[in-house]
Amino acid sequence: MSGADIGLIGLGVMGRNLALNMADHGYRVAVHNRTQSVTDDVVGGFSGNDGGLTGCRSLAELVAAIRPPRPIVMMVKAGDPVDELIAAMRPHLEPGDIPIDAGNANFHNTIRRSAALKEAGFAYLGVGVSGGEEGARRGPSIMAGGPREAFQRVEPILNAIAAEYDGEPCAAWLGADGAGHFVKSVHNGIEYAEMQLIAEIYEIMRTAFAMRPADIGDVFGQWNQGPLESYLVEITAAILATEDAASGGPIIDVIVDKAGQKGTGRWTAIEALQLGLPAPSIDAAVVARVISARKADRLATEALYQTIDRPSGKPIDDAVIAMLEGALLGGRIAMYAQGFGLMAGASQTYGWDLPLSTIARIWRAGCIIRSRLLNPIAAAFAETPNLPNLFTATDLAGMMIHSHEAMRKTAALALAQGIPAPAQCSALAYFDGMRQGRSSAAMIQAQRDFFGAHSFKRTDRDGDHHGPWGGTDA
Ligand code: 6PG
DSSP states (O other): OOOBSEEEEOOSHHHHHHHHHHHHTTOOEEEEOSSHHHHHHHHHTOOSSTTSEEEOSSHHHHHHTBOSSOEEEEOOOSSHHHHHHHHHHGGGOOTTOEEEEOSOOOHHHHHHHHHHHHHTTOOOEEEEEESHHHHHHHOOEEEEESOHHHHHHHHHHHHHHSOEETTEESEEEEESTTHHHHHHHHHHHHHHHHHHHHHHHHHIIIIISOOOHHHHHHHHHHHTTTTTOBHHHHHHHHHHTOBOTTTSSBGGGGSOSOOOOOSHHHHHHHHHHHHTOOOHHHHHHHHHHHHHHOHHHHHHHHHHTTTSOOOOOOOOOHHHHHHHHHHHHHHHHHHHHHHHHHHHHHHHHHTOOOOHHHHHHHTSSSSTTOBTTHHHHHHHHHHOTTOSOGGGSHHHHHHHHHHHHHHHHHHHHHHHHTOOOHHHHHHHHHHHHHTOSSOTHHHHHHHHHHHHOOOBOOSSSOSOBOOOOTTSOO
16 A cells, blocks of 8 residues: 555554554554564554554555655654664655654754755654653644644644644644754753652652651642642642552652653753753753662762751641742742743754744643643743743743742751752742842952953943952962
8 A cells, every 4th residue: 555644663652652643533654663563563453443554564665655745753762773764764765755753852963864864855854742651642742843844744643643722732833953852852851840849849748747648649639720730740649649559558658769861851951051041940850860860879978967957847737838839839930931941042043933932832731741830821922922031921920929938938948957959949049040130240250350361341331341459369
């Protein structure tokens, strides 16, 4: 057959679920996996419409099965496997064909691949897909980048399989070459920061207030009915309500406290530093995962500092719960502010013209960071596309004025009791840094000039100036 609408290579959990999602929506999908038995299993297990999935034994067979110009989704591991697959597929492709990387890719690789494939006459799409296994199967959020005409060829398919919010598909073309993968990487940076923030709030309730996991889960469950409503808060409640059959206790207590990472959050933090844009809570979250992984180091160090007071473990009351709720909301706003600031800055550097309001809209369903807060964010960027930063949006400013006190008290409590809270503290420091009309950097400039004659600007005169540091041996 040669009538498939789209091809998909790589039938791991995400790839298989995307293929099934497309087939469920009436598309004919040619699929291929390096291990033939996996292809056979996926196609054999499909009980939907006839011709929905066609198993292909080779890349040549897969390409021949698709109606040109051929969109071919690659769902393989990021990095070399993508380059290797493109190289293997290329001899079979025709000009106009559309290879699509729908995995988590470093957007610099996507830019490089786009340029190389464009020269050969192909239209390369880099598409971020968020929502995990369930999202891929039932409706993810889809962030696409690459040539717009190529996107238009697959737009009906992507719209059909994407999550919906208020009847709007959570899929969009966001800009040229690496735009989609960059936005997905910022999504993951925010995801890391929020997960860390939630973990810190959990830890405060657990150790400073000696709450039981199930009770903390109830608190998260209640928060999920209000302004904090989000997928991550919802799953936190579910995790804390889960008992472990083997130990008979809460499952959270038998999970090893070392966080893994595939690298997407780290890419975002590195890019922010490269671009000179502030994303301190994303940095903090990446570093917290790295520290968590150093378990042996942590245990050895803990043994030396037994004399330092432990968290108090006193009973919690409603005022503290309200304080923690405010801290989580304020922290979340600060993290979105960093993520959107990063996208605004990168958009200029890379010439993408990223539609920030659309990005907030397509993050409202399907993706991991979906939350109620994305509504006012989408509205703010719709009203003022060049908003200097999210803290200046009226609705968000109202929320920050309401929550910053809670962030301060929570950070102070964590610091006083020795509970690490890098996400909360960095979010607060970012907010305070951004709201200082006059910062402490006059001192930095003076120091730079003192030891390095780097000069400084004056507040009252134009030009470059040096200090009267004479008489000192700098
Ligand atoms: C998503 C997720 C997804 C995945 C990442 C993060 O948006 O669906 O972000 O892409 O969970 O791989 O994983 P790490 O925590 O291992 O970086």
